[in-house]
Amino acid sequence: xxxxxxxxxxxxxxxxxxxxxxxxxxxxxxxxxxxxxxxxxxxxxxxxxxxxxxxxxxxxxxxxxxxxxxxxxxxxxxxxxxxxxxxxxxxxxxxxxxxxxxxxxxxxxxxxxxxxxxxxxxxxxxxxxxxxxxxxxxxxxxxxxxxxxxxxxxxxxxxxxxxxxxxxxxxxxxxxxxxxxxxxxxxxxxxxxxxxxxxxxxxxxxxxxxxxxxxxxxxxxxxxxxxxxxxxxxxxxxxxxxxxxxxxxxxxxxxxxxxxxxxxxxxxxxxxxxxxxxxxxxxxxxxxxxxxxxxxxxxxxxxxxxxx
Amino acid sequence: xxxxxxxxxxxxxxxxxxxxxxxxxxxxxxxxxxxxxxxxxxxxxxxxxxxxxxxxxxxxxxxxxxxxxxxxxxxxxxxxxxxxxxxxxxxxxxxxxxxxxxxxxxxxxxxxxxxxxxxxxxxxxxxxxxxxxxxxxxxxxxxxxxxxxxxxxxxxxxxxxxxxxxxxxxxxxxxxxxxxxxxxxxxxxxxxxxxxxxxxxxxxxxxxxxxxxxxxxxxxxxxxxxxxxxxxxxxxxxxxxxxxxxxxxxxxxxxxxxxxxxxxxxxxxxxxxxxxxxxxxxxxxxxxxxxxxxxxxxxxxxxxxxxxxxxxxxxxx
Numbered sequence: 106x107x108x109x110x111x112x113x114x115x116x117x118x119x120x121x122x123x124x125x126x127x128x129x130x131x132x133x134x135x136x137x138x139x140x141x142x143x144x145x146x147x148x149x150x151x152x153x154x155x156x157x158x159x160x161x162x163x164x165x166x167x168x169x170x171x172x173x174x175x176x177x178x179x180x181x182x183x184x185x186x187x188x189x190x191x192x193x194x195x196x197x198x199x200x201x202x203x204x205x206x207x208x209x210x211x212x213x214x215x216x217x218x219x220x221x222x223x224x225x226x227x228x229x230x231x232x233x234x235x236x237x238x239x240x241x242x243x244x245x246x247x248x249x250x251x252x253x254x255x256x257x258x259x260x261x262x263x264x265x266x267x268x269x270x271x272x273x274x275x276x277x278x279x280x281x282x283x284x285x286x287x288x289x290x291x292x293x294x295x296x297x298x299x300x301x302x303x304x305x306x307x308x309x310x311x312x313x314x315x316x317x318x319x320x321x322x323x324x325x326x327x328x329x330x331x332x333x334x335x336x337x338x339x340x341x342x343x344x345x346x347x348x349x350x351x352x353x354x355x356x357x358x359x360x361x362x363x364x365x366x367x368x369x370x371x372x373x374x375x376x377x378x379x380x381x382x383x384x385x386x387x388x389x390x391x392x393x394x395x396x397x398x399x400x401x402x403x404x405x406x407x408x409x410x411x412x413x
Numbered sequence: 414x415x416x417x418x419x420x421x422x423x424x425x426x427x428x429x430x431x432x433x434x435x436x437x438x439x440x441x442x443x444x445x446x447x448x449x450x451x452x453x454x455x456x457x458x459x460x461x462x463x464x465x466x467x468x469x470x471x472x473x474x475x476x477x478x479x480x481x482x483x484x485x486x487x488x489x490x491x492x493x494x495x496x497x498x499x500x501x502x503x504x505x506x507x508x509x510x511x512x513x514x515x516x517x518x519x520x521x522x523x524x525x526x527x528x529x530x531x532x533x534x535x536x537x538x539x540x541x542x543x544x545x546x547x548x549x550x551x552x553x554x555x556x557x558x559x560x561x562x563x564x565x566x567x568x569x570x571x572x573x574x575x576x577x578x579x580x581x582x583x584x585x586x587x588x589x590x591x592x593x594x595x596x597x598x599x600x601x602x603x604x605x606x607x608x609x610x611x612x613x614x615x616x617x618x619x620x621x622x623x624x625x626x627x628x629x630x631x632x633x634x635x636x637x638x639x640x641x642x643x644x645x646x647x648x649x650x651x652x653x654x655x656x657x658x659x660x661x662x663x664x665x666x667x668x669x670x671x672x673x674x675x676x677x678x679x680x681x682x683x684x685x686x687x688x689x690x691x692x693x694x695x696x697x698x699x700x701x702x703x704x705x706x707x708x709x710x711x712x713x714x715x716x717x718x719x720x721x722x723x724x725x726x727x728x729x730x
Contacts, residue, residue: 162645249431252709254668254702257654261439261698264690324675349559350687359724375569383560396645 140403147399150392153309157389161207170198172205173357181375191377193367199378203315203385206359211389213278213360214273214341220279221340222333225286227253232287234292234317247284248302256346263352271354274347278340286332327404334397338390345386361386418718422477423463425710429703430483436702437479440695443683469495482699491703492696501700509704511581512674512681516666518597519604524659527609531616531655532648538621550610559670561678564601569599579678600677604669608662615658616651622649653723660716664709 131139141147162166176196184191190199232243262277263269269277297320298301306320347353348362356363361382370379438686482492491501519724534543534618553561570578576585576598583592623629624647631640632646671683682701689697 243427245431246698249428250444252428252432252706253435254664254705254709256668256671257702257705258439260687260690262672265693328530330717345557346559349557350672350675352690365560370561372563373571376571379563379567383557383563386560387556388550390550390557394551394555 114190137232137403141399144399144402146395147402150395150399153388153392154396157207157385157392158211159210161204164201164204164208168198168201168204170201172197172202172359181371184377190248190381191375193364193378194371194375199364199381200361202359202360202364205383206361206382207385207389209271209354209358209360210341210345210362210386213344213354214337214389216275217278217282217334217344219335220275221282221336222286222329223283224279225283226329228283229287229290230317230322234313234321236295236298240291243287247287250281250284253281256343258262259343259347260350260352263347263350268351268355269347269353274344274353278343282336282340285336286329289328290325290330293328294321294378297321297324330404331397331401334393334400338393338397341375341386341390341393361409417721418714420718421714425714428710429707432680432706433483433486433699433703434479436699437475437482440698441475441478486699486703491700494689494693494694494697496694496697501696502547504697505682505700505704508680508682508685511679512667512670512683515597515600515604515670515674515679515681516663518601519608519666519670520659520663522601522605523608523612525614526605527612528648528652531613532620532643534613535617535620535624535651536643539691546613549565550613553606553610554614556607558607559672559676561606562599564671565599565602566676579676581679599674600679603673603676604666607669608666612655612658616655620651620655623647626650635694655718656723657716657720659717660712663712664705667705668707 164172168335174197176192179188179192179196181194182192182196188198188200188202192198192204216308228243228247231369233238258281259274261279262273268275303316303320306316311319344353345362345365348360349366351363351366354360356367362380365379368375368382372379463472470478473481484491493499493503494501494504497504530546534546537543566578569575577596578599579596581593581596582588583596586592592625629642629647632642637646667682670679670681671686673679674681674683675687682704685697686701688694689701
């Protein structure tokens, strides 16, 4: 039985426990949840992130403006009640564009990490479980991929295809970002393979698939979850950098990155254009980093001792 | 030790070859290709296109093209830039010093700031100063480099007018150290602030761990002055992990320089890479990819070797 699978004692043991003292049985996940909720900054991060996601998703209901329609009588209006973040060089409401941009920026970040985590878990799992030559080859591939500057490759792809669709960015970012997860899963599998409960599972006749999915993977989840969370922050920054360089999602579709690219030529006349989209990226990334921090403390109680 | 370094160097060769094959494959798999501009031009005749293709060796099978490239690369012939009509190696050597000048300044700035700040936050744990610094480092770690650059331009370049907006020096002006330094401030600040944040965090954590060790208590018990205990006994040991982080971050500064050079119009390798990518200048792209992945591989090796050298408890297996 893995430490992370919910401890399910027999009904009789439950009854005995209740008889002795009113101790409620709490699973590992529930305890982790309690620890996470005690991490105030992480909870604040989670609330901020959910708020950002909701605002983006409900953008058409919240904003009366069209994110792509130009309004030549409203060029570069500074922030006011009608336009809380001002308007841009062709009269579009900045706040509206930020809300719509959040749809692309947030979902690209999360989807890219989902791709990276799946790939990384697959590669790391195969390397760690089967070992030997599979491990040797796959880990050399990981080394080689780590030596590729991720942004360089994205810039090449972006300029060859003259910008990338959100889906293309998700795939490219995912394929370039799975290595950390692969190393984590491999390390975890290598050590779990030697543990008694895996040996016990094998003794009672569990097959490879059952051992991997029922015993080893659940026990490796904690570091994967933390890496995935922090990875989303990295993916959002990379996507916005790429779009800022003009090689990511192309205008008129707004993303936080390409809005900052538009702002570059107008920083002297309309500095708010260069401030607000970046502020939202920062807010999203800080929130995610706090969530990651909170998850690390919640999922790995040993970690807390040295900190805070 | 010597044998370990040698073995790592030999292991690096297949790794770098693998990277070069992959780079080559990515560039070649792309649509368009270096002749796309000519193909789109109706004035260019078909036989001229054919001639160019033969001249660039693009009519050869891909493995042959790769072998030709790598054998020439090994002897210092890195090909000819399509866009600049100059040998790639000359182009890179012309831009590399500018990038190293920027990176070097960033590197020094980061160390000069990060070590004392990290030390002080650890010694005054949970003080007001510690909380402010911890908050600030977390904020900088979450700030995209390019946005930090834009903010610095808005505030210190445009609003306050203290520093120039870009370039390495005022064009046309005679050499002036003050002018050079003023041009350096904003790009260096952009690149340094994020790095300082991560280094301070590492040093603080490592220092807190070290300060509770038995040998520190021993040093105090035998009456060492606090200054000696902190600087000679604690900092020296606490800085060991930092060395690894610093070495591993070198490539990061290099990649960060790409964006920073782009924002501040700094004529370095990053700008060159950017120009080459947007102009489909494959030989230049291959050259820069080779230089940067070599840098990463060697930074990794450097990190491992210095770590083992500084901490004799680490054995080279």
